[in-house]
Every structure is written in C-alpha cells, then in structure tokens.
Amino acid sequence: MPAGALDGNGGVCMVRTIATASLPVLETLKIQKNRLESGNAQVKRRLGIVTGIHGDELEGQYVCFELARRISEHSECLNGIVDIYPAMNPLGIDSITRGIPAFDLDMNRVFPGNEDGSMTEYFAAKMIDDLYGCDMVVDIHASNIFLTEIPQVRINELHRDCLVPWAKELNIDLIWVHGSSTVLESTLAYSLNSRKTPTLVVEMGVGMRITKAYCLQLVDGLFCLMKKLGIWSGPTTEPRTPLIADEGDDVSFLNAPVAGVFISTAHHGDLLKRGEEIGMIVDPLQGIVLARMNAPVDGLLFTIREYPVVDEGSLIARILRSRPEQEEVQDV
Amino acid sequence: MRTELIYESRSLYRDSFRIQGYAFGTGRKAVCVVGSMRGNEYQQLYMASQLIRELKRTEGEDRLTPGCEILVVPSANPSSMNIAKRFWPIDNTDINRMFPGYMEGETTQRIAGGIFARAQQYEYGIQFASSYMTGLYAPHISIMKTSLEYAELAAHFGMPYVILRNTRPYDTTTLNYNWQIWDTKAFSLYTAQTERIDRESALRGVQAVFAFLASLGLVKRVEKLPCGSADAAQAEADSRTASQENGDTDCVFAAGGPDSVLPPRIIDDSHILSVRTPAAGLFEPAVSAGQAVRRGMLLARVLNPVDGGTLAHLYAPADGIVFFLCGGPMIYEHTAVIKLIPQ
Numbered sequence: 001m002p003a004g005a006l007d008g009n010g011g012v013c014m015v016r017t018i019a020t021a022s023l024p025v026l027e028t029l030k031i032q033k034n035r036l037e038s039g040n041a042q043v044k045r046r047l048g049i050v051t052g053i054h055g056d057e058l059e060g061q062y063v064c065f066e067l068a069r070r071i072s073e074h075s076e077c078l079n080g081i082v083d084i085y086p087a088m089n090p091l092g093i094d095s096i097t098r099g100i101p102a103f104d105l106d107m108n109r110v111f112p113g114n115e116d117g118s119m120t121e122y123f124a125a126k127m128i129d130d131l132y133g134c135d136m137v138v139d140i141h142a143s144n145i146f147l148t149e150i151p152q153v154r155i156n157e158l159h160r161d162c163l164v165p166w167a168k169e170l171n172i173d174l175i176w177v178h179g180s181s182t183v184l185e186s187t188l189a190y191s192l193n194s195r196k197t198p199t200l201v202v203e204m205g206v207g208m209r210i211t212k213a214y215c216l217q218l219v220d221g222l223f224c225l226m227k228k229l230g231i232w233s234g235p236t237t238e239p240r241t242p243l244i245a246d247e248g249d250d251v252s253f254l255n256a257p258v259a260g261v262f263i264s265t266a267h268h269g270d271l272l273k274r275g276e277e278i279g280m281i282v283d284p285l286q287g288i289v290l291a292r293m294n295a296p297v298d299g300l301l302f303t304i305r306e307y308p309v310v311d312e313g314s315l316i317a318r319i320l321r322s323r324p325e326q327e328e329v330q331d332v
Numbered sequence: 333m334r335t336e337l338i339y340e341s342r343s344l345y346r347d348s349f350r351i352q353g354y355a356f357g358t359g360r361k362a363v364c365v366v367g368s369m370r371g372n373e374y375q376q377l378y379m380a381s382q383l384i385r386e387l388k389r390t391e392g393e394d395r396l397t398p399g400c401e402i403l404v405v406p407s408a409n410p411s412s413m414n415i416a417k418r419f420w421p422i423d424n425t426d427i428n429r430m431f432p433g434y435m436e437g438e439t440t441q442r443i444a445g446g447i448f449a450r451a452q453q454y455e456y457g458i459q460f461a462s463s464y465m466t467g468l469y470a471p472h473i474s475i476m477k478t479s480l481e482y483a484e485l486a487a488h489f490g491m492p493y494v495i496l497r498n499t500r501p502y503d504t505t506t507l508n509y510n511w512q513i514w515d516t517k518a519f520s521l522y523t524a525q526t527e528r529i530d531r532e533s534a535l536r537g538v539q540a541v542f543a544f545l546a547s548l549g550l551v552k553r554v555e556k557l558p559c560g561s562a563d564a565a566q567a568e569a570d571s572r573t574a575s576q577e578n579g580d581t582d583c584v585f586a587a588g589g590p591d592s593v594l595p596p597r598i599i600d601d602s603h604i605l606s607v608r609t610p611a612a613g614l615f616e617p618a619v620s621a622g623q624a625v626r627r628g629m630l631l632a633r634v635l636n637p638v639d640g641g642t643l644a645h646l647y648a649p650a651d652g653i654v655f656f657l658c659g660g661p662m663i664y665e666h667t668a669v670i671k672l673i674p675q
Binding site for chain 1: 341342422423424429439440441464500501504505608611612613614637662663664665667668
C-alpha cells in the first residue's frame with residue numbers, strides 16, 4: 001500500500017492505484033486516485049471527483065489541481081473523504097485522443113464494464129467498484145473540440161428528483177434535464193446512479209483547452225457541495241442560481257444548413273433576441289456568405305461552435321429558450 | 333439495374349458526399365443489402381461490388397423474379413474510405429451509431445436518416461458487418477435477439493453458424509437494431525476480414541446472399557443438367573473457361589448457392605467461450621479461424637517483445653471451433669484474443 005503523506009494540518013493525502021494492466025511493450029497502465037482524508041467522524045462521507053474519461057477534455061485537470069491544492073491548504077476544514085480521479089483514460093489524455101487509443105472505443109460507452117472482460121471493460125468495472133458507495137460523485141467533462149459550453153450539469157430525467165437539489169450547489173449556470181436514452185445506459189453516470197451512487201455530470205468549456213474562469217467557478221461550487229455533504233467547514237461562496245432546462249422545447253438547436261467555415265458574431269453566454277445574428281457560414285474560395293445563422297428563439301446562447309469548419313448538419317449553437325420567470329436570473 | 337442517389341450533401345472543398353443505391357427489379361421491396369459503412373470496411377465493399385456484378389449478370393440472364401426489388405448500397409461512407417479513416421472525417425462519429433437517424437440533426441445523424449428512410453422500406457435487410465475487434469472470424473450470420481421470430485430463415489444463407497446476439501445498450505443505435513424495430517427482418521453477415529480483402533470468404537458471403545435470395549424465390553436457380561452426363565461435363569468445362577477468362581470464380585452464384593447444406597449451428601452469443609490473455613505482448617497464434625480444436629490444444633503463445641521469451645501459453649478450454657482470432661501483432665492484458673464455439 002502506498003504511503004500516505006501528512007499535509008501539515010492533520011489531513012492525509014494518499015495516491016492509490018485502482019487498476020493496472022500491462023501494455024505490450026515495457027509499460028504498465030495505471031488508473032490512480034488521490035485520496036484526501038481528514039476529520040474524526042466514525043463514518044466519513046465520501047465525495048468522488050472524476051475526469052478524463054474522454055482524453056481530449058482537459059477542463060477537469062485544472063479543477064482537480066485547484067481542488068486538491070485548496071483542500072490541502074486547509075485540511076483542518078475537511079471532515080470526510082475526497083477522492084480525486086484526474087485521468088480515467090490516461091492513454092487518451094497522453095495522446096490527445098478522445099476515445100481509448102488502440103481500441104477505437106468511447107470509454108463512456110463501456111460502463112459498467114466487466115471484470116472478466118477486455119482491458120477496457122476491466123478498467124470500467126474497477127472504476128465502478130471504486131466509486132460505488134460514494135455519497136456523491138461529480139464527473140467533469142469539457143465539451144469536445146467543436147463546441148464551447150457554459151458551465152452546466154446534465155441530468156437524466158430518470159434521476160431528476162434526486163440530483164437537481166445537489167446540482168444547484170455546484171455554482172454552475174445551467175441545469176439541463178434531458179430525456180432518457182438507452183444508449184446512455186453505458187455511461188459512468190448512468191451506471192453509478194442506477195447503483196444508488198448519486199452522480200452529477202458537469203459539461204463546460206471546450207475540448208483540448210483549459211478555461212480557467214470556468215474551472216475556478218466550478219471549484220467554488222465543489223466546496224459548496226462539500227459543505228452541503230457535511231465534509232467541509234471552511235468558507236464558501238454563495239452558489240449562483242442556475243437556469244433549469246427541463247422541458248422538451250426549452251433547448252433550441254441550430255445546425256449548419258451548408259458546409260463551409262463558420263464565423264461567429266455572437267458571444268458565448270449572450271442573451272439573444274429571435275432573429276439576432278449568431279454568425280455566418282462562408283465560402284473562402286468564392287468570398288461569399290453561404291448562410292447567416294440567426295437565433296431561432298429568444299434566449300441564452302449556452303453552446304456555440306468553436307471549430308470553424310462545418311459540414312451540413314454540424315451543430316452551431318444551442319439556445320435556452322427564455323421563459324418569463326427566468327428572465328430575472330439570466331445573468332451569466 | 334437502376335442507379336439511384338440515396339443521400340447527398342455538399343462539402344466545402346471536396347466533392348459532394350453521395351450514397352448510391354443499385355436497384356434490381358421493380359415491385360415489392362424485398363431485400364436491401366448494405367455493404368461498407370465505415371471507412372476501413374474494404375472487404376464489405378468488395379463483397380457488395382461482387383454482389384452487384386452478379387445481380388447484373390442474373391438480371392441479364394432474366395433470372396430475377398418479376399414483381400420484386402432488391403437494393404444494394406455498396407458504400408455508405410465513401411468520404412471516410414477515400415481518406416483511409418474509419419469514422420466520419422470531421423467529428424469521428426460512427427454512422428452505425430446514429431440510426432434511425434434524424435434529418436434535422438448533426439451530419440452523421442442526417443446520413444443515417446437518409447439511409448434508413450430508404451432501407452426500412454424492405455422486408456429483409458442484410459448488412460455486411462464488421463466488429464470493432466480487429467481479427468479473423470469464422471463466417472457467420474448474426475441476429476440481434478430483439479426479434480427472433482425469423483431466426484430460422486438464417487439457415488437459408490447456408491453459413492455454418494448463426495449467432496444470436498444479446499442486445500447491449502450501444503446496439504440500439506445500429507442499423508440492424510433499428511431495422512428490427514421497424515419490422516425489417518435483419519441479418520448481419522460476417523466474413524473473415526475487414527481491412528483486407530479475403531477473396532475466398534468474400535465470395536462465400538456473396539454466395540450466401542444468393543442462396544438466401546433463391547430461398548425467397550427472388551432469383552431463379554439455373555437448371556442443372558443431369559449429373560455425370562456428357563452435356564453436364566461440357567457445360568461445366570465451358571463455364572469454368574468463361575469464368576477464368578472473365579476473372580470470375582465459378583458459377584455458384586448462378587446456381588443460387590449450394591443445393592443442400594447442413595443446417596447451421598445456432599448459438600447464443602453468451603455460450604461462446606472467450607480465451608483471455610493473462611499477459612500483454614506479441615501474439616503468435618497456432619491456429620486459424622474456423623479450425624476445429626480439442627480441449628487442451630495450444631491456441632497461441634504470448635511473447636515477450638524484448639527477449640522473445642514466452643509469457644503465456646493459451647490453451648483451448650474445450651473442444652470447439654475457433655470463431656474469432658485476434659488479428660493484431662500485439663495484444664493487451666485481459667483481452668479476449670480467441671473465441672471458441674464449443675462443440
């Protein structure tokens with residue numbers, strides 16, 4: 001067992017390996033976590049922070065660093081356990097690969113895994129085993145490289161009642177309760193939630209980059225969550241009040257009608273009026289505008305295209321439709 | 333044969349993305365065959381091309397049954413294949429994880445929607461499928477267990493094995509699953525290869541489709557002359573000469589497949605035995621796909637990639653047939669590198 005390190009405030013942080021597998025040539029693959037533990041409660045409550053399931057999503061890296069740093073600085077305020085898993089897909093992070101390199105698989109489609117299965121299924125099963133029983137898990141994703149998202153929590157409608165009150169602690173801007181889908185049953189969050197381990201999925205920022213402001217916003221929220229869990233007694237901010245999208249037509253999608261290069265004119269987080277321009281799709285060869293992309297509804301621009309090249313059908317934007325009762329709090 | 337444009341979208345700097353279908357006969361929508369859907373499915377494209385070629389010949393010989401239509405879609409993803417990429421060029425999504433599709437959605441959802449709008453019109457659907465696991469398969473037909481009322485029809489392909497596949501969550505967005513949901517009787521046909529052309533097993537797959545079409549009465553078998561007669565011997569010799577000149581293999585297509593075949597073994601996929609490697613390293617198989625093996629027989633060795641020593645011996649856990657054999661030179665710990673159909 002690896003040695004734990006005292007942090008000077010009576011707390012202990014300990015890096016543990018939860019799963020290993022030999023790679024073919026002179027390398028061992030390890031999935032690791034850092035356990036931050038302090039306090040004298042008989043039964044300590046446990047928060048799991050997970051990120052890096054998709055190797056091209058890096059926002060969670062800064063969150064993990066900053067969370068561990070702040071907790072270690074004031075571990076006297078910790079009365080419980082925070083397990084930080086910064087890299088569920090180390091090979092993907094190392095090689096700028098979204099899925100699992102060599103297997104061409106999306107890791108978030110192999111849960112709950114199988115301890116007797118392939119290497120990927122084996123790792124997935126070990127992750128579920130290790131996270132099972134947490135009082136709360138937060139699975140941090142960035143968007144992919146194509147889109148930028150405001151900080152948000154996405155919740156399967158099946159778990160709405162249990163999770164929405166907790167999501168409100170995370171200091172995010174939006175809670176999106178989406179419809180149930182069979183294909184999502186192979187995600188980490190679904191697998192844990194269906195095993196009575198409550199799990200929140202955070203989406204924010206963009207792939208392959210770190211958006212420092214969003215990361216710090218979420219870190220503040222994680223301390224609010226820890227306080228609500230009863231494992232943090234230090235100072236916290238007041239979490240901002242998120243907008244909630246929970247009806248089928250709350251979110252409006254805007255897809256590219258033609259292939260071209262998208263040039264945005266609106267900004268992420270803008271409040272838009274119907275018909276207002278979001279951007280245009282241009283043809284650089286001919287120097288012409290192929291299409292103007294306008295807001296189909298009044299609302300908040302919470303997703304916008306980041307990667308300029310688009311095919312017909314590429315997602316350009318998502319807009320949270322304004323509702324009268326939400327207009328007062330739309331300040332993101 | 334009629335050529336039809338099933339789906340098209342324009343590109344910024346490349347030629348338009350086009351999916352073309354090749355229809356034979358008119359009338360009742362009988363069978364739709366989909367070939368390559370991923371950019372690395374060269375074997376599947378080859379099979380589809382050979383199927384179209386033989387259907388053209390069948391049509392030319394007036395052996396298509398009137399009143400029925402057969403549609404073949406040889407390539408559902410030429411854009412990826414032309415750049416040697418498995419999934420969609422920009423966002424790396426898999427068209428076969430987008431069904432039934434959505435015409436107002438993202439790019440590959442629209443492509444899937446375009447294919448499905450046409451493909452779902454048919455009573456039977458056949459996909460030349462591939463697995464995410466790279467390797468060699470014993471040729472077989474696979475049916476998802478979502479709908480098994482028609483499983484006995486799989487025998488008409490004349491393939492040795494029919495695998496009944498337990499549906500997993502990620503299967504629900506595949507073509508075959510959605511075919512079943514929308515009342516098309518769907519079959520996945522697997523041959524030995526994906527990224528390389530294995531001519532023998534590809535042509536066996538095409539032969540299997542012809543056998544199935546013949547069993548449905550969609551193509552007429554060639555009248556065979558009495559076996560052993562001088563006329564029969566001459567006809568066979570003529571056929572062989574013509575085939576060689578044309579680069580053809582034989583006239584099994586014209587015959588609509590073998591006259592009699594052993595009934596296939598129908599196997600629930602949960603009964604297939606996986607042989608997992610306890611070590612990672614270089615993979616040295618000692619058997620081939622489709623081979624019969626005895627319990628305790630050496631199937632493969634795992635070698636230390638540095639000093640060449642043996643890290644593990646993999647033995648057959650039971651008498652059976654090698655159903656799947658890993659195709660890569662390197663293997664990962666815990667991975668099922670060989671699968672056996674038990675006797």
